[in-house]
Amino acid sequence: MLGSIDSNTGSPDLGWDTDQFPMDIKNCTMVMKTVLEQKGLAPGGLNFDCKVRRESSDLKDMFIAHIGAMDSFARGLRNAAKLVSEKHLSSLVSTRYSSFDSGLGAKVEQGVATLEDCEDYVRENGEPALISGQQEHCEAILNHYV
Numbered sequence: 001m002l003g004s005i006d007s008n009t010g011s012p013d014l015g016w017d018t019d020q021f022p023m024d025i026k027n028c029t030m031v032m033k034t035v036l037e038q039k040g041l042a043p044g045g046l047n048f049d050c051k052v053r054r055e056s057s058d059l060k061d062m063f064i065a066h067i068g069a070m071d072s073f074a075r076g077l078r079n080a081a082k083l084v085s086e087k088h089l090s091s092l093v094s095t096r097y098s099s100f101d102s103g104l105g106a107k108v109e110q111g112v113a114t115l116e117d118c119e120d121y122v123r124e125n126g127e128p129a130l131i132s133g134q135q136e137h138c139e140a141i142l143n144h145y146v
Helices: 025-037 059-086 088-096 103-110 115-125 135-145
Strands: none
Touching: 025 059, 025 135, 059 088, 059 135, 088 135, 103 115
8 A cells, every 4th residue: 555655766876866856757657557556546646855955956947847757657657557457567477476376485475484494395396496587578578668
């Protein structure tokens, strides 16, 4: 359940936001995908900070920033709605994590598996096979929707 989103961004190199407005459509798409999957935002919404510490400090800059950010989220919402409804990405994720639907994986997901359970599993079944996460395939699918 989501309440509201502090939607400011900044340089990924800094580790904290610098009160820049979200203008990256891909990031906005992923945020809105989460909003859709969580059944919306209630009772809050998208929060934009507009403090003096920003690089763009003119009134015109702030006006453009608010409109641009809302446009980015609007495009992100449209992209996310299509991405969710067509299920291309979610089917890959479901397949990737299908081992958590039963057996030891289900116990791990439920939080009831112990280290001894994991050890017993490996002793009985050997080392788990390496399964590709298909990172680039997933990113290419997302790029198709952006």
